[in-house]
Amino acid sequence: MRSQATSPSLPIESKIRLGLPKLYAWYRNNRRPLPWRTHPTPYRTAVAEFMCQQTRIATVIPYYLRWMRTFPDWSRLARAPFARILRAWEGLGYYRRARFLHSLAQAVIRLPGKELPADPGALQKLPGIGDYTAGAIASIAFGKTAPAFDGNVARVLGRLAAHSGRTLPLATLRSLAGRLVPSRHPGLHNQALMELGALVCLPKNPRCPACPLRNTCPSAKNLPSTLRLKPSPTLQREFILLPKRKGKIWLTQHHPQARWRGLHLLPTIMRPPAGSPHTEIRYPFTRYLVRATVFITRNPPAKASGRWMSSAEVRRVTLPAPHRKILDSLGIG
Ligand code: SF4
Numbered sequence: 447m448r449s450q451a452t453s454p455s456l457p458i459e460s461k462i463r464l465g466l467p468k469l470y471a472w473y474r475n476n477r478r479p480l481p482w483r484t485h486p487t488p489y490r491t492a493v494a495e496f497m498c499q500q501t502r503i504a505t506v507i508p509y510y511l512r513w514m515r516t517f518p519d520w521s522r523l524a525r526a527p528f529a530r531i532l533r534a535w536e537g538l539g540y541y542r543r544a545r546f547l548h549s550l551a552q553a554v555i556r557l558p559g560k561e562l563p564a565d566p567g568a569l570q571k572l573p574g575i576g577d578y579t580a581g582a583i584a585s586i587a588f589g590k591t592a593p594a595f596d597g598n599v600a601r602v603l604g605r606l607a608a609h610s611g612r613t614l615p616l617a618t619l620r621s622l623a624g625r626l627v628p629s630r631h632p633g634l635h636n637q638a639l640m641e642l643g644a645l646v647c648l649p650k651n652p653r654c655p656a657c658p659l660r661n662t663c664p665s666a667k668n669l670p671s672t673l674r675l676k677p678s679p680t681l682q683r684e685f686i687l688l689p690k691r692k693g694k695i696w697l698t699q700h701h702p703q704a705r706w707r708g709l710h711l712l713p714t715i716m717r718p719p720a721g722s723p724h725t726e727i728r729y730p731f732t733r734y735l736v737r738a739t740v741f742i743t744r745n746p747p748a749k750a751s752g753r754w755m756s757s758a759e760v761r762r763v764t765l766p767a768p769h770r771k772i773l774d775s776l777g778i779g
Contacts, residue, residue, distance in 0.1 A: 546574025598643025698752030
């Protein structure tokens with residue numbers, strides 16, 4: 447017999463099941479017409495899943511459309527030089543995803559059939575594919591009965607299965623998500639739950655009156671304490687130099703904390719330099735919120751490796767979004 451701590455009581459699970467047809471009907475009428483939802487091949491689904499991690503959908507759409515024109519299949523992506531892939535990814539952030547996607551394409555074209563496997567366990571052995579992404583690809587592109595358990599699904603299920611104003615532990619919600627996936631249309635089920643979390647069951651102010659599950663949801667009138675899936679970001683300080691001379695900019699490929707490997711960067715130091723700051727920017731990086739003060743200088747930092755580049759060269763190389771924004775604000779590059 448399972449304990450209450452590891453398994454939600456049957457009535458709660460049954461109640462959620464009863465609401466699912468309403469959820470599916472709501473999804474069919476309200477889903478956003480996202481480009482990767484038409485013809486969800488394994489490749490299209492994988493690219494969308496990689497791009498959407500940590501990034502707003504509205505930001506992803508133009509990148510996704512351009513990507514599909516440039517790299518329409520695994521083989522074109524696998525053969526492309528990595529610098530070209532980075533350029534296509536510039537501005538999306540979290541460049542590790544581009545690296546993983548490239549490695550994934552190279553792994554896929556070596557597989558028999560030159561396609562992703564359908565099994566979630568086999569998918570997780572490939573570069574960059576974790577539990578959530580494997581479930582999303584397996585269910586959406588292959589119709590496999592696998593859960594896609596992300597932050598949105600955790601929040602929706604946490605609220606639907608709340609008891610006495612408290613949510614269940616994350617591991618319990620993960621196993622509930624697995625049991626709820628139907629064998630018919632598992633991709634639709636997973637996308638409907640994620641879409642509800644993205645559009646209606648919002649983190650701070652859920653739109654309960656518009657929710658198809660409001661009649662069976664114990665949280666519709668009594669929201670449980672928030673599920674904290676992400677810790678607050680840690681503040682970090684840094685100083686960005688903008689070495690500028692005779693119309694050229696000096697760029698490096700080294701960050702003191704080994705960020706953005708393979709990209710071109712304005713040199714960054716961890717202690718304030720002499721002189722007056724030009725501006726200050728803030729940007730998120732993984733679990734950090736970085737506060738960076740920018741100084742325009744004539745010289746690069748002593749002993750740093752890098753080179754002077756013309757504006758045309760700066761336009762051709764890939765820079766992380768915060769550094770590109772600094773140059774854009776000065777009309778450079
Ligand atoms: S009724 Fe409210 S809290 Fe419950 S699932 Fe719907 S939006 Fe979320």
